[in-house]
Amino acid sequence: MKTKNLLALLVAVLMVAVLAGGCATDGGGASGQPSGGEVATLKFWNIWGGGDSNHDAVLKVINDFNSANENIKVEVEFFENEAYKTMIRTAVAGDEVADVFSTWGAGFSRGFYEAGKLVKLDEYLNDGTLNKLYGGALSYFLFDGGTYGLTIGRNVSGFFVNPEVFDRAGAKIPATWDELIAASAQITANGEIPIITSSKERWVAGMLFEGMVTKAVGAELVNKTIGKEEGGSYADPKFLNAINRLGELLSNNYINSDRGAISRDEALASFKNGEAGLYYMGSWECSSVTESDFDVDWIPFPTIPGGGKATDFNGGAIDGVVVSSTTKYPAEAAAFVKYFCENLSREGDYMPVWNTVSIDAATRPPVFAKIIEATKNATDYVIWWDTFLEGTDVEIYQDALDNYINSTITAEAFVEELKRIQP
Numbered sequence: 001m002k003t004k005n006l007l008a009l010l011v012a013v014l015m016v017a018v019l020a021g022g023c024a025t026d027g028g029g030a031s032g033q034p035s036g037g038e039v040a041t042l043k044f045w046n047i048w049g050g051g052d053s054n055h056d057a058v059l060k061v062i063n064d065f066n067s068a069n070e071n072i073k074v075e076v077e078f079f080e081n082e083a084y085k086t087m088i089r090t091a092v093a094g095d096e097v098a099d100v101f102s103t104w105g106a107g108f109s110r111g112f113y114e115a116g117k118l119v120k121l122d123e124y125l126n127d128g129t130l131n132k133l134y135g136g137a138l139s140y141f142l143f144d145g146g147t148y149g150l151t152i153g154r155n156v157s158g159f160f161v162n163p164e165v166f167d168r169a170g171a172k173i174p175a176t177w178d179e180l181i182a183a184s185a186q187i188t189a190n191g192e193i194p195i196i197t198s199s200k201e202r203w204v205a206g207m208l209f210e211g212m213v214t215k216a217v218g219a220e221l222v223n224k225t226i227g228k229e230e231g232g233s234y235a236d237p238k239f240l241n242a243i244n245r246l247g248e249l250l251s252n253n254y255i256n257s258d259r260g261a262i263s264r265d266e267a268l269a270s271f272k273n274g275e276a277g278l279y280y281m282g283s284w285e286c287s288s289v290t291e292s293d294f295d296v297d298w299i300p301f302p303t304i305p306g307g308g309k310a311t312d313f314n315g316g317a318i319d320g321v322v323v324s325s326t327t328k329y330p331a332e333a334a335a336f337v338k339y340f341c342e343n344l345s346r347e348g349d350y351m352p353v354w355n356t357v358s359i360d361a362a363t364r365p366p367v368f369a370k371i372i373e374a375t376k377n378a379t380d381y382v383i384w385w386d387t388f389l390e391g392t393d394v395e396i397y398q399d400a401l402d403n404y405i406n407s408t409i410t411a412e413a414f415v416e417e418l419k420r421i422q423p
Contacts, residue, residue, distance in 0.1 A: 040329040041073045042336060045088070046102035046321075049078035051265050053287035057347035065339050072332045074100075081264070082201045085386075092117045092324070099327035100337060104318050105140025105149060106383060107390035112322070113143040119323035120146045124334035132342065137353035140318050140383070149322040150341040153350025153357075155282045156315030156375050157207050157384070160289045160367070161297035165192055165277035173297065177215075177245065177304045184254035187277050194254045196276035198267045199405050202398045203386050205259065208280040209246055209401055210385055211301035211314050216242035218308035219380035225422075226388055234418035238307065243404065243411040245304065250405065260406065282315070283371050284349045290365040298370045311379040317353050318387050351375075393421040 048058040055078070062074050077098070079087065085108075091097040092112050103109050112118050125147060133151075141149035166173055169190040171183035184194035199205040214222055217238040224232030225239075249255050256267075256276065264281075271279035272292040279289070280301070289296045303310050321341055323333040344350070346357045349364075351372060359372065386394050400417035403409040409417070 039071055039073050040332040041075060042100055042327070042329060042333055043098035044074050044076045044100045044336070045079060045084075045091075045098040046076065047079055047081045047084050048102070049080060051288075052081075053285055054344070054348040054350075057344060057349075060347055061340055061343045064343065065336060072329075072336065074336055082203060085203075095326050097324045097326065099329065099333050100321060100323055100340075102319070102321050103149065104387035105151065105320050106318060106388045107393070108387045109141070109149065109320075109322065110143060110390055113148050117325050118148045119325055119327070119330050119334065120148060121150070121323065121334055121337070122147050124331065124338070129338050132354050132356050134353050134355055137317050140316070141320055141322075149320040150337050151317040151320040151353060152341045152348065153319070153345040153353050154315065154317045155284055155319065155350065156313050156371060156378075156381075157211055157280065157282045158298055158300045158313070158371065158374070159278045159280050160271065160285065161299055162271065162274060162277050162292070162294055163297050164274065164294045168192070169277075171277075173299060174302045175299070175310075176302050180302045181248070181252075181254075183277070184249070184252070188252070188254060193256050193270075193276040195249065195278045195280070196256045196267050196271055197259050197280060198262050198264045199259045199402065200262060201264045202402060203384070204264045204267065204281070205405060206386055206398060206401060207282070207314070207384060209242075210382065211280060212246055212304075213239065213242040214308055214312050214314050214382045215301050216245060216304040216307040219312035219382050220308075222308075222382045223380070226382075226385060228423045234415055234422060239418065240411055240415050241306075242304075243414050246404070247411055250407075283351065283368070284319075286349045286365045286368040286371070290367060296365075296367045298367050298374065300374060309379055311377055312382070313375055313378050313380075314382050314384060316381045316383045318383050319350075389421070396421050 046058065048054045062076055066074055088097065088101060088103065137151055138147055141147060141151060161173055163173065165187060166183060169186040169192065171186040172179055174180040174183050187194040197205050197208050217236070221232060221236065221238065225234055267279065268285065268288060270276060272289060274294060300310070300313060321337045323330060323337060327333050342354050342356060345352050345354045349368065352359060385397060389397060396417060400409065400414050404411065404414045
């Protein structure tokens with residue numbers, strides 16, 4: 001099947017909503033606009049569909065941009081997260097991608113840059129845009145000294161908590177590994193699910209595992225290892241320790257048994273329905289979880305003896321938007337990206353990296369304020385592996401995790417698979 005036909009099929013299957021915005025001028029610095037009254041129509045692909053907590057904020061920002069401008073029209077299509085990661089690589093490789101699209105920085109987008117598929121944005125950022133961003137905010141979108149995307153904000157992952165499940169079991173909300181195991185045993189004995197996740201969507205179970213690794217190994221060593229730096233190695237016994245601890249949760253049925261059959265949305269729905277004590281996910285889920293009938297709490301992954309600090313977290317400013325090198329309107333696309341990223345940081349469930357954005361706790365879910373408070377003294381961050389790792393490294397890692405979760409390989413074999421992605 002030709003790439004064009006394949007992409008058309010993928011779009012037809014994956015697109016969950018389409019919005020054609022109004023008309024749009026600079027929205028924050030466009031230059032070289034279409035002459036003679038021509039309207040620059042920009043297609044924008046992203047992952048913030050109807051099931052995402054940022055969906056309404058995304059629509060608002062796009063509508064505001066279109067309403068404020070006359071010569072640019074943004075048309076948007078939304079896609080499901082997991083399938084998008086495959087589809088976008090196919091589309092970019094075939095030069096059949098939207099003018100503007102959401103992506104993840106670091107290893108996920110490096111291949112796009114190396115293939116010449118992204119517009120270098122530096123010439124469009126000299127209007128004061130860079131002064132609006134906190135230092136280091138664009139780290140994951142810098143390639144060989146050039147800026148190839150803008151980020152929206154910072155996210156962090158951790159456990160959303162249903163305190164009522166813990167109360168019914170007489171269990172303590174955990175701060176340490178031993179407390180997590182004790183609480184899980186009590187909740188299981190009470191006939192309820194301690195931890196709910198999805199391994200059907202591999203990145204979801206991956207986030208849970210990576211949170212465990214950060215606390216078992218320590219952020220510094222994890223970053224050196226996934227970054228293929230001197231001093232980092234999957235052969236370090238701490239990685240095996242982390243894998244074995246995941247095995248302890250699995251073998252004791254402390255993680256839902258239907259994890260391989262349900263999606264992230266289904267896991268989220270079960271948590272919101274009060275069917276589990278803990279749900280490990282990114283802070284972008286704040287608005288969604290607060291639709292529950294209980295008061296949602298939040299905790300970082302509990303500390304593990306001999307591992308990382310309590311103030312080590314998983315997360316960072318990895319979500320971003322880029323401009324395709326195939327666009328007819330790079331200046332207009334760059335103007336939209338600047339407007340969109342800054343304003344979604346203001347409207348969405350992101351911790352700001354734009355200094356023009358302040359958080360009014362009264363307008364955000366209470367659990368959002370808890371996350372900000374819990375992470376204000378963070379010492380280090382580890383970005384999610386499926387976005388940081390490059391190319392086939394991601395597949396090797398996710399295949400190994402899948403096989404371990406499904407009990408087809410041992411913890412030691414898992415380590416051997418991870419060692420394959422070392423230099």
